[in-house]
Structures are given as structure tokens and as C-alpha cells.
Amino acid sequence: MINQVINIQNVTKSVSIGNSKQTLEILHDISLTANAxxxxxxxxxxxxxxxxxxxxxSGLSKPTSGQVTILGTNPYQLRPAKAAAFRRDQIGFIFQSYNLIPALPAFDNIVLPLRLAHRKVDKEKITQLLKQINFEANPSNFVSDLSGGEQQKVAIVRVLVANSRVIFADEPTGALDTVSRKIIFDLLRHLANQGVCIIMVTHDIEMAAATDKAITLSDGHLEKVIDDPTAEEIFQALNEEKS
Ligand SMILES: Nc1ncnc2c1ncn2[C@@H]1O[C@H](COP(=O)(O)OP(=O)(O)OP(=O)(O)O)[C@@H](O)[C@H]1O
Ligand SMILES: [Mg+2]
Incomplete structure (x- = not known):
């Protein structure tokens, strides 16, 4: 059993500016670990x-330099098919932009990764999760007909049913009302208590304060790692960075 789920060392990322040969470094020398x-x-x-x-x-975009290890594997050293299977089987990702297929019903979006992995689809569980997070629309509605918040809920349930050992969530509750936010946070908290490693980007300081560790970023630099953070500590760290 590997306890350390994520280990990134000296990660940098540079991007090219427009069509020019110039590059811009947008992540600078970031090292970080996270456990089950x-x-x-x-x-x-x-x-x-x-x-x-x-x-x-999370293995989606190769850093310009540095090491990424997820569950003992460097995802960027795998061949494309293996990398895709590794991501599908081990990693859950809730995207900032949801990454749903608009022309498919909500339910089909949720079960697509399971079908691709030839895994069992537990319809009861999906129905129960949708109910639990107050998804009011019909799961057979097309994603393109759902509200932003409803789409976000579909993206969340898609990850929740996949039983991943690590979940990356990019502002997973950004489009949601306060009650839904709390319910989803509690679901993620429960998964973490069961051993899942969760890395969540959020603008919600109160929510960040309820996680085990808050990491503050500023201009592509990792500024602070705050264990058992309070909202006040996170607020101060962000405010210091500004000045
Ligand atoms: N492919 C790219 N080419 C050029 N610039 C990029 C590219 N990707 C990201 N950037 C720039 O890098 C910076 C960081 O972007 P990123 O999307 O990681 O920010 P973020 O912290 O997630 O912001 P937000 O809270 O708005 O989602 C931004 O200034 C962005 O414009
Ligand atoms: Mg972002």
C-alpha cells in the first residue's frame, strides 16, 4: 500500500506566447507531496x-521540467494508451469547465468513464448521489439543456462514482449555491476520511480552511503550506502576497 499518493518535485511550466518563439514561465519550481x-x-x-x-x-499536461509521481508512477513516462488507462482507473478530475459532452444526456456523461473501463454501472448509487446533491433536473436531459450548476453537479457525480484513489477538483463548487456547496464539500471530506487523496482548487477561504492543508499560490510561486489552516491564516497569507 503506497501512502504517498502525489509527489511533485521542482515542477516548472513554460508556455509560448502567441505565435512567437518567446516563452513565459507560469509555474516556478513547485514541490509538494500529498498522502492517502x-x-x-x-x-x-x-x-x-x-x-x-x-x-x-494530475498527468494532464507535462511540466516543462521537474518530476511528477502519482501512486508511484510517472504518468508522463507512460505510453499514451497506458497513460489514458492510468488516468481513467486511478484519477478523478473535476474540471473548472466541467468537460462534459453536451450532446449526451447527463446520465450517459456520468457512466461514460465506467463503460469505457468495462466497469459495473450502479444506477441506484448514481440516482442516490444525484438526489443527495439536490440535482433537480432529469438525468436523461441533455447536458446542453442543463444550467451551469446542474452541469457542475453532473461532473461531480461522474467522479464520485468512479472510486478513484485521487481526485483533483478545480473549483468544484464555483457555480453552486451555498447548500449544494456544503453537501459536496462534505461528500469530498467523507471520501478523504476513507483514504482518498483530494486536491481542490478553491476561491472559498472558509472551504479551504476545512481542508487538512492549504497551499497558497502567487504568480506561479508556491508561497505557503498551512497545516490545519484557519480562514484567518489563509486570508493573511493571501493578503501578504498581494503587497
Ligand atoms: N497555454 C497558455 N498560454 C499562455 N498563457 C497561459 C497558458 N495557460 C495559462 N496561461 C497563463 O498562466 C496564468 C495562470 O493560469 P491558470 O489558468 O493556471 O490560473 P488560475 O490560477 O487557475 O486562475 P483562475 O482562478 O482564474 O482559474 C494566467 O496568467 C494565464 O493567462
Ligand atoms: Mg483556474
Missing amino acids: GEFLSIVGPSGSGKSTLLNAM
Whole structure:
């Protein structure tokens, strides 16, 4: 049993600017580890590199330099088919932009990864989860006909039913009302208590304060790692970075 789920060392990410040969470094020398059962939050201003870091950390976007290890595997050293299978079987990702298929019904979106992995679809469980998070629409409605918050809930349930050992969530409750936010946070907290490693980007300081560790980013730099954070500590860290 590997206890350390994520280990990134000296990760940087550079992107090219437009069509030019110039590059811009948007993540600078970030090192970070996370264990099974740990719930981490990443906070920082808009544009500070949170989504870029999550993508690099989760095997979606190769860093320019540095090491990424997830469950003992470097996802960027796998062949494309193996990398896809590794992500599908081990990693859950709730995207900032949901990444749903608009032309498919909500239910089909939820079960698609399970079908691709030839795994059992527990319809009862899906129905129960949708109910639990107050999804009011009909699961057979097309995603394109759902509200933003409803789409976000579909993306969340898709990850919740996959039994991943690690979940990356990029502002998973950004489009949701307060009650739904709390319910979803509690579901994620429960998964972490059961041993899932969760890395969540959020702008919600109160929510970050309820995680085990808050990481603050500023201009692509990891500024602070706060264990058992309070809202006040996170607020102060973010405020210091500003000045
Ligand atoms: N492919 C790219 N090419 C050029 N610039 C990029 C690219 N990807 C990200 N950036 C820039 O890098 C910075 C970090 O972007 P990122 O999306 O990681 O921010 P974020 O912290 O997730 O912001 P938000 O809170 O708004 O989601 C931004 O300034 C963004 O414009
Ligand atoms: Mg982002």
C-alpha cells in the first residue's frame, strides 16, 4: 500500500506566447507531496497558476521540467494508451469547465468513464448521489439543456462514482449555491476520511480552511503550506502576497 499518493518535485511550466518563439514561465519550481486520506486545498488569485498546477500534477499536461509521481508512477513516462488507462482507473478530475459532452444526456456523461473501463454501472448509487446533491433536473436531459450548476453537479457525480484513489477538483463548487456547496464539500471530506487523496482548487477561504492543508499560490510561486489552516491564516497569507 503506497501512502504517498502525489509527489511533485521542482515542477516548472513554460508556455509560448502567441505565435512567437518567446516563452513565459507560469509555474516556478513547485514541490509538494500529498498522502492517502489527505484533503489539500490550493488557493490564490485568479491567474496565479492554480489550474496549470493541477493539470501538471494530475498527468494532464507535462511540466516543462521537474518530476511528477502519482501512486508511484510517472504518468508522463507512460505510453499514451497506458497513460489514458492510468488516468481513467486511478484519477478523478473535476474540471473548472466541467468537460462534459453536451450532446449526451447527463446520465450517459456520468457512466461514460465506467463503460469505457468495462466497469459495473450502479444506477441506484448514481440516482442516490444525484438526489443527495439536490440535482433537480432529469438525468436523461441533455447536458446542453442543463444550467451551469446542474452541469457542475453532473461532473461531480461522474467522479464520485468512479472510486478513484485521487481526485483533483478545480473549483468544484464555483457555480453552486451555498447548500449544494456544503453537501459536496462534505461528500469530498467523507471520501478523504476513507483514504482518498483530494486536491481542490478553491476561491472559498472558509472551504479551504476545512481542508487538512492549504497551499497558497502567487504568480506561479508556491508561497505557503498551512497545516490545519484557519480562514484567518489563509486570508493573511493571501493578503501578504498581494503587497
Ligand atoms: N497555454 C497558455 N498560454 C499562455 N498563457 C497561459 C497558458 N495557460 C495559462 N496561461 C497563463 O498562466 C496564468 C495562470 O493560469 P491558470 O489558468 O493556471 O490560473 P488560475 O490560477 O487557475 O486562475 P483562475 O482562478 O482564474 O482559474 C494566467 O496568467 C494565464 O493567462
Ligand atoms: Mg483556474
